[in-house]
Amino acid sequence: MTEEETRRKRQARFERLAQVVVEPLHRYLLRRAGADLAEDVLSETMLVLWRRIDDVPGPGTGSATEPATEPDADPDADHSPDEVLPWCYGVARGCLANARRADGRRLRLVERLIRTQQRPPTGAADHSDHSDLHAALGALGALDREVVQLWAWEELAPRQIAEVTGLTSNAVSIRLHRAKKKLAAQLGRKDAERSGHKRDEGRSSQ
Incomplete structure (x- = not known):
């Protein structure tokens, strides 16, 4: 797989992940911080998820050169909320702690x-x-x-x-x-x- 294909695969996986987690993460942060801080931390959390997209749980985890799913698999199967949200909540929790320390x-x-x-x-x-x-x-x-x-x-x-x-x-x-x-x-x-x-x-x- 070429570097460009790898980049496109990571981008596609991140976009599918964002569709699943952005709203729940926003609600999670609003319950723990004011609206302004929650928005800032959500942006930081999504940036961390982009940087660590290969670590996010699911069939697409691991080397970006490996296929994320079987050819006939549902393209969104690697982003089941039950599987990815707890991990993403952990990232958001760490980002919120960083923001509060700052x-x-x-x-x-x-x-x-x-x-x-x-x-x-x-x-x-x-x-x-x-x-x-x-x-x-x-x-x-x-x-x-x-x-x-x-x-x-x-x-x-x-x-x-x-x-x-x-x-x-x-x-x-x-x-x-x-x-x-x-x-x-x-x-x-x-x-x-x-x-x-x-x-x-x-x-x-x-």
Whole structure:
């Protein structure tokens, strides 16, 4: 089998798998995370499944050069939900754990930066941190910046922020989640690299 034929076979198997697992995985994640995080983790889960398509249980498992099914077999037989979903749930569970760890690091970073903002600068290093934080907050949209400040400085919960801003609690949670990610992207990239945390890729073994 040529490389192109192998690629097409893997692509076809992934597309059949996606038809079976995307909706159940989305429901699984929505029961365990907010809508915004669930969407992000679902995308990451499907990326892992694409990378590991040869590991997904079923007759198509193994070398991509081997036929996935017998010539007269049902082309969808290698994607029975009962067989593939438990394995895929395991991948999603690992991706969700990774995302929550990343959110925890971002949250700690933002909290540390907020504490820096609250302290008066005492030297050049503090002044630099102070300026960086102002710049990062200034890069947010006005409403996102207000949501972050109400959460960090006034210590309001999303429900309370919703009362202040006129947004729904869900909209506040989504805006806060995205704003923290933007702040982390601007201020925490080097900090996250120095942490030396090595991500898992879904499940390491079966």
